[in-house]
Amino acid sequence: MPELPEVHTISQDLKNNIVGYKIENIQIERNYKIPEIEKIRLGKIKDKKISDVERIAKNIVIKLFENEFLVFHLAMTGRIILTPLKEKKDKWTKIVFKISKNEDEKYLKFCDMRQFGKIKVLDEKSLSELRNKYGLDILEADITPDEFLRIIKSKNTNIKNALMDQEIISGVGNIYATDALFLSGINPKTRTKDMNLQKSEKLLNSLKEILREGIKNRGATLPDEMYVDIFGKPGNQQKYFKIYGKKICPRCGAHVFFEKINGRGTYFCPVCQPLIDGKTKNLQKTNQQKSLL
DNA sequence: ATGTTTGTTCCGAT
DNA sequence: CATCGGAACAAACA
Numbered sequence: 494m495p496e497l498p499e500v501h502t503i504s505q506d507l508k509n510n511i512v513g514y515k516i517e518n519i520q521i522e523r524n525y526k527i528p529e530i531e532k533i534r535l536g537k538i539k540d541k542k543i544s545d546v547e548r549i550a551k552n553i554v555i556k557l558f559e560n561e562f563l564v565f566h567l568a569m570t571g572r573i574i575l576t577p578l579k580e581k582k583d584k585w586t587k588i589v590f591k592i593s594k595n596e597d598e599k600y601l602k603f604c605d606m607r608q609f610g611k612i613k614v615l616d617e618k619s620l621s622e623l624r625n626k627y628g629l630d631i632l633e634a635d636i637t638p639d640e641f642l643r644i645i646k647s648k649n650t651n652i653k654n655a656l657m658d659q660e661i662i663s664g665v666g667n668i669y670a671t672d673a674l675f676l677s678g679i680n681p682k683t684r685t686k687d688m689n690l691q692k693s694e695k696l697l698n699s700l701k702e703i704l705r706e707g708i709k710n711r712g713a714t715l716p717d718e719m720y721v722d723i724f725g726k727p728g729n730q731q732k733y734f735k736i737y738g739k740k741i742c743p744r745c746g747a748h749v750f751f752e753k754i755n756g757r758g759t760y761f762c763p764v765c766q767p768l769i770d771g772k773t774k775n776l777q778k779t780n781q782q783k784s785l786l
Numbered sequence: 787a788t789g790t791t792t793g794t795t796c797c798g799a800t
Numbered sequence: 801c802a803t804c805g806g807a808a809c810a811a812a813c814a
Contacts, residue, residue, distance in 0.1 A: 496792060551793080568793045570811080585811090607810050609793065650804070659794080668792055715792070717813075737792095756806065758791080 495551065495567050497632065497664030498707030498730065499720050503573055504553045506723045508546035510575055511555070511601065514592040515542045525587040527612070534614035535588070538563060543592070550627040550663035554620070562615045564623065565603065571610030574602040575723040583725075588612060606719070627663040631700050638694035645685050645693065652688060652696075653681035654755045665700065667757045668713060668737050673699040674761065675736035680768040681759050687770055706733060736760045 495503070519535050521527065538557060545556040553573065555563040565573060574583050576599065579591075583604050590601040603612060615623065628644065629636055636644075644662060648655045655661055656670040665673070674681050676699035679692055688696075707713060712728030714720045715738075721727050736742065739749050742762035749760050767773075 499792075566793080568809095569791070571793095606812070607791085609809065611794090648804085654805085657793090666792055713792075717791075720792070755804095757793095 495571070495712065495720055496666035496669050496707070497548075497551065497630075497704055498669070498710075499712035499728065500548050500551045500553060500567070500664075501632075501708050502711045502722055502728065503567075504546050504548040507553065507555065507573070507575070510723070511543050511592060511599070512545060513543065514594045514597075514599065515540065516557075517591040517593050517598075520589045520591075522587050526608070527587075531613060535612070538614055549620075549624055550630065550659055551666070552623065560617045562617075562620045564611075564613045564615055564620070566611040567605070568607070568609035568611070570606040570608075570719050572602075572604040572719070572721060573723055574604060574721075574725060576600050576602065576725075627659055628661040630663050631665060631697075632704055636697065638690060638697050641697045642688060642690055642693035645688055648685055650685060651681060651754065652679060652683045652685055653757075653759060655685050656700075657755075657757075664704070667759075668734070669700070669703050669707060671737045671760055672735040673703045675766060676703060678765055680766040681754055681761050682768055684770060703735070706730065736762060 516538055518539060521532060521535070538561060541557040541561065543555055544558050547554045547556065551566060553565040553567070557563060565571065567573070572583070579600055583602055585604040585606045586602050587605050588603040592599050592601055645652065645655050648658060648661060653670050653674060656665050656673070657667065671681070673696060677692070677695040679696055707730045710729040710733060711722060712720055713730035713734070714727035715731060718727060736749060737760055739760060741747070742749055742765060745762065745764050747762055747764040750763050752759050
């Protein structure tokens with residue numbers, strides 16, 4: 494579920510609320526399938542203290558003394574809930590960490606309905622391997638439009654698929670990719686080879702804009718309420734979706750197209766986001782030449 | 787009953 | 801051998 498803004502919100506809130514706490518114990522639900530090795534590693538982080546929280550792509554990384562890392566990936570339906578209440582059991586709770594600082598006790602709950610999420614304990618080496626798997630982080634890395642274009646073109650696919658490829662650029666998922674493409678007037682099916690510097694710059698700016706807005710609004714919560722923050726509160730970005738989930742284009746009023754692109758639901762306006770491919774380009778060139786005559 | 791769903795990984799085809 | 805795209809992973813909801 495969560496993309497960069499949602500994961501960012503969760504890791505920031507965690508950082509402000511669990512640093513300095515000690516892991517008292519770990520309870521894994523009986524019916525939760527997790528590799529035995531991970532179960533053993535989880536058992537070993539008992540009594541470790543939390544020193545920091547950060548985000549790597551869509552992973553939430555809880556840093557422990559000394560240099561061990563508790564890493565969550567929420568996939569589609571994962572949640573992390575922080576609560577002082579032990580008993581109030583959130584649906585789909587899979588693992589509960591009891592944490593404490595002085596007299597204060599809290600429960601960190603990992604919930605996951607569809608169970609595509611992952612939880613891992615990594616050492617420094619595996620963490621740097623994890624870090625190296627991912628492409629530049631749109632918000633953290635200072636990417637130039639030039640670099641962005643080069644990165645995008647390294648894959649021969651459509652632009653939306655390239656945006657969502659975490660090995661190329663990290664943090665962008667289906668919703669924010671869809672909205673950023675609308676903002677920049679680019680058709681999601683545009684082949685990466687048909688991208689140019691001007692489009693690349695527009696798209697990069699749109700991406701930064703939409704991701705920052707998403708963070709400002711504490712992420713997007715769809716009607717199914719799968720994403721909530723660590724306090725159980727929904728985000729607000731869904732109120733500001735540009736085209737995702739819409740029937741009518743907010744810019745020109747045209748009927749919005751919905752299409753599965755690489756298996757993911759994609760909304761786009763056929764008027765504001767016309768498909769420019771090799772043929773269209775040639776046509777444009779011919780028209781240019783004609784107008785010059 | 788069928789088709790949907792915010793993500794990632796693996797496998798088959800090219 | 802490299803690259804791409806679709807299926808699988810699993811659960812709930814309409």
